[in-house]
Amino acid sequence: MSRMDLGVVNGLVYREGVFEKTNLYVKGGVITRIGNEVLDADSVYDAAGKWVLPGLIDPHVHFKLGVGATVSRDDFTTGSQLAAFGGVTTIIDFLDPADTLEGMEEAFERRKEDARGCHVDYSFHPTIKGFRDPLDELGRFLVARGMPSVKLFTTYGSTGRRTGDRLLADLFRESEKSKFTVL
Numbered sequence: 001m002s003r004m005d006l007g008v009v010n011g012l013v014y015r016e017g018v019f020e021k022t023n024l025y026v027k028g029g030v031i032t033r034i035g036n037e038v039l040d041a042d043s044v045y046d047a048a049g050k051w052v053l054p055g056l057i058d059p060h061v062h063f064k065l066g067v068g069a070t071v072s073r074d075d076f077t078t079g080s081q082l083a084a085f086g087g088v089t090t091i092i093d094f095l096d097p098a099d100t101l102e103g104m105e106e107a108f109e110r111r112k113e114d115a116r117g118c119h120v121d122y123s124f125h126p127t128i129k130g131f132r133d134p135l136d137e138l139g140r141f142l143v144a145r146g147m148p149s150v151k152l153f154t155t156y157g158s159t160g161r162r163t164g165d166r167l168l169a170d171l172f173r174e175s176e177k178s179k180f181t182v183l
Contacts, residue, residue, distance in 0.1 A: 004032070004041035011047030014054065024052060055089025059125075063093050064114050077117035090121040094151055097129040097161055101141055104128075108145060125183060127151040129161040135170055139178025149181040 006026040012019040013034060025033040025041060033039065063079040065072040074082065076093075083091055093115075095107040104126050115122055124147055131138065142148060152163040152171065163171070168182075175182050 001033075001039060002027070004039050005029075005043065007039060007041035007044040008047050008052055009038070009044060011050055011052035013052040019051065053087065056087050057090040057092070058083060058088045059092045061091045061093050063091075065094075075117070076115045076122070077119070080117075080119040080122070084120050088120060090123070091118075092123045092125055092149075095124050095126045097127040099128065099130050099132050101133045101137055104138075104141065108147075123147060125149045125151045127153075127161075128163065129153070129159075130163065131167060131171075135174040136178065139174055139180055142180045143178065148179065149183050150175075151183045 004025040004027050007023060008025075009023040010021065011024065013022050013024055015034070022034055022036055023038065024031060025039050061079060061083075062072050064075040080091060083089075093111065095104065095111050098104040098107050108124065108126070111124055126142065126147055126149075128138075128150055138150070142150060150171070152168070153161040154163060154168070156162055171182050
């Protein structure tokens with residue numbers, strides 16, 4: 001076996017509902033081996049007496065969220081620092097609502113720029129408001145950008161964000177075909 005990038009040894013690794021004393025090895029950012037064998041690694045951390053837990057995912061954050069004249073307190077830099085301190089290694093924020101793919105692409109590019117200072121992995125939930133483009137194109141858009149979900153509202157009709165029943169039903173059908181989740 002080739003040399004590992006990182007070895008976390010002697011830790012209490014949480015697996016399938018129990019802690020077990022074992023070693024964990026990482027190569028190329030991926031856990032490649034969990035077991036009692038001792039492997040060569042560029043960096044070794046002795047986790048004796050410590051818990052080794054998987055990183056958590058927070059799928060609903062609002063960093064640098066603007067609502068009227070107010071903007072949320074945390075941006076991607078401060079919010080992701082706080083997330084990391086709490087063991088959260090991935091956050092999923094939201095794109096501004098869009099009614100076309102072009103608008104969604106613009107929102108995606110703006111949010112990627114906002115996320116430049118992020119300290120953890122991140123993704124986005126695109127948000128629709130009365131979507132006008134073909135839904136099969138929406139599915140391809142989401143999958144191509146690694147965003148397997150779309151957020152919608154069944155309220156907020158006065159702001160144009162409410163998704164009507166017909167579009168909602170069409171979205172559910174397309175989500176099954178294109179393999180994305182409707183939130």
